[in-house]
Amino acid sequence: MKSLRLYGPGDLRLVDEPPPVPGPGDELVRVTAVGICGSDLHWYADSGIGDAVLSRPLVLGHEAGGRIESGPQGGRRVAIDPAIPCEACEQCRAGHTHLCLAIRFAGHGATDGALRELVAWPGRCLVPVPDGLDDADVAMLEPLGVALHAIRLAHVRPGAGVGVFGCGPIGLFLIQLARASGATTILATDVLPHRLEAAREAGATVAAIASGGSERGELLAATGGRGVDVAFEVAGEDDALETSIALAAPAGTVVVVGIPARDRMAFTASIARRKGLTIKLSRRMNRVYPDVIRLVEAGLVDVRLVVTASYPLSEFEAAFSAAVAREGLKVVVRP
Secondary structure, three states, X not given: OXXXXXXXXXXXXXXXXXXXXXXXXXXXXXXEEEEOOHHHHHHHHHOEEOOEEOOXXXXXXXXXXXXXXXOOOOOOEEEEXXXXXXXXXXXXXXXXXXHOOOOEEOOEOOEOXXXXXXXXEEHHXXXXXXXXXXHHHHHOHHHXXXXXXXXXXXXXXXXXXXXXXXXXXXXXXXXXXXXXXXXXXXXXXXXXXXXXXXXXXXXXXXXXXXXXXXXXXXXXXXXXXXXXXXXXXXXXXXXXXXXXXXXXXXXXXXXXXXXXXXXXOOOOHHHHHHHOOEEEEOOOOOOOHHHHXXXXXXXXXXXXXXXXXXXXXXXXXXXXXXXXXXXXXXXXXXX
């Protein structure tokens, strides 16, 4: 089978290798679609992310779906939950499986991901999907799950004001979820005009180019000077975090969703302190696949809004070049 392995910074190679052999409790899944995530681009550019570094050639890709290849469930279409928690530690037993210290995650560390033709994956981490979702839709359930987890951390209430600072795919899903939660004012910023246009389509009421903070006065005025109840930082940039804190209303909440390239973020402490802000850091997601499937089926979230390019696995160079250049929104690879 064909697998796409990362050997070093910018060094992706399409290689032939034997199909994986399913272990006890595993299913063999033929991968049909994989989204290229910002975290994949961190690995691609730097051979690591945060404190995780490349220790051997790694298959990237964690936004994925496929079809079970054989056995009693052969032919069933599934979403591949990329997280494999241990299910036995204190965090898992408390229901926080996404915080499991022994977690394995597709395309991260020593666990190969989905940019290959076949994966062997625990059956407990495969989620059946309805026929109404196409293959790219299924791959988008993972980033939508990340957005849903962040929305739940924020407790967005009807009538709330929300800011989304960074309008890549997860930011666009946050806008849609904020709208579905009853937010009446949704501010959005990004450095790319085409992402702001998508933000308006997703439901943002005010959208402005991020330009080093000069846009903050305009955005604050759009809220009548009160700010927003919840601000989401989704760019992985200090500027977006500063904007989140500047635009958050007193006693408001800031949720940090973005992953910084330098594994370090900074903000003006005095402003956050004087406002009495609650700052939360969002970690992936926690068993939300059934909920995101229902949201898509109900028409409350349009996952197709974010998919703007699709490539076969053989054209991985073009796929990653488009993703790195931030052309369009989401690039999907179809193994």
